[in-house]
Amino acid sequence: MALFPYLDCRHQFYLPVGDDHQLYVEESGNPKGMPVVVLHGGPGGGSSPMQRRFFDPEQFRIILLDQRGAGQSRPLASTQNNSTSHLVADLEKVRDYLNIDQWMLFGGSWGVTLALAYAVSHPARVLGMVLRGVFLCRQRDMDWLYTEHGAARLFPREWHSVNAAVADQAGTLLDRYATMLAGDRAREFARHWCNWEAVLAGMAPLPAGPGDDDELCMAMQEVHYFLNQGFLDVPLLEACAGSVLPVEIVHGDRDFVCPLDQAEALHQVLPNSVLTRVSGGSHSASHPAIANALVEAVKRLRERIGK
Known part of the structure; x- marks a missing residue:
């Protein structure tokens, strides 16, 4: 239909x-x-x-x-x-x-x-x-998305890319993006963050650069919620x-x-x-x-x- x-x-x-x-x-x-x-x-x-x-x-x-x-x-x-x-x-x-x-x-x-x-x-x-x-929103479901033991095994090149963008930061992937999304280049890191999910959803990633409002909202909210186990x-x-x-x-x-x-x-x-x-x-x-x-x-x- x-x-x-x-x-x-x-x-x-x-x-x-x-x-x-x-x-x-x-x-x-x-x-x-x-x-x-x-x-x-x-x-x-x-x-x-x-x-x-x-x-x-x-x-x-x-x-x-x-x-x-x-x-x-x-x-x-x-x-x-x-x-x-x-x-x-x-x-x-x-x-x-x-x-x-x-x-x-x-x-x-x-x-x-x-x-x-x-x-x-x-x-x-x-x-x-x-x-x-x-x-x-179980821990295992977030681990699938944001650790090397999950979807990263299916898309190793894209997993490397989303990690490389925040390689100079400490902590988990969520911790590192939380730090960078709080800074002056938040939109650039929002684009990296959203590109990882786009690949998993079967969509083409966008070129590196500042993300739009939708990408900023997605990155900010996902990191905020998932660092808090979905509240x-x-x-x-x-x-x-x-x-x-x-x-x-x-x-x-x-x-x-x-x-x-x-x-x-x-x-x-x-x-x-x-x-x-x-x-x-x-x-x-x-x-x-x-x-x-x-x-x-x-x-x-x-x-x-x-x-």
Whole structure:
């Protein structure tokens, strides 16, 4: 099933959520349709108009937002007063402001982490979830990304490159980038950081140079969150185990950012979940096979909720 055509958002605004943060929020689709909130990845990835295309605009009230320090939210790339509990509380403020009783969650990568954390805290507000490219934010999952024992073994040249940029610093890769992202050349190091993840996601790295706002947000937020174990008080699998919320999980078997075992582990603890393994699918939601699987997953979940 093809993606739905691009449509303009019909309402966009900034919502103050405290601590000097303002969230960028937009709505599109049918104001009387089933509410769905899209949780972007990263942390720091920001929303995109492409994310509206997974939903039938006649059937869904589509809500996109940029999390604290991401995308068009203000202040740009801020890590102050920025943790998972802040993001969960922000979602409640958005839901309350929009006068929504319950909504569907649609999250990818870090958006899965946030969706699960929100569903654990506010299960009565969740109709169901579509989760893509599962990231559980366990130590082993971060080690896969940022130590020599994980994805580095598959992409040794690119792993050398992301390390070489901060070779004169001490500590782990996260420690070294935290130091350099706090300096005057933050955008240059943001480009190096994001190029490593781009390679794992099946995208071409960009030439060395200063990164744009999106790269700066991604690098700043990821380093901030992962140095703090995602600000998760309880492991997600333990926290959400046994939930009977209807869940559709979509995961590519060529996902080198978030290996498939994370989706399998989540599926095992959620008795009302369906796991779709996408042959040849990468981490990116724009991968054709992943995108089509997501459209189908949204359709199935809507039908399941309707029953």
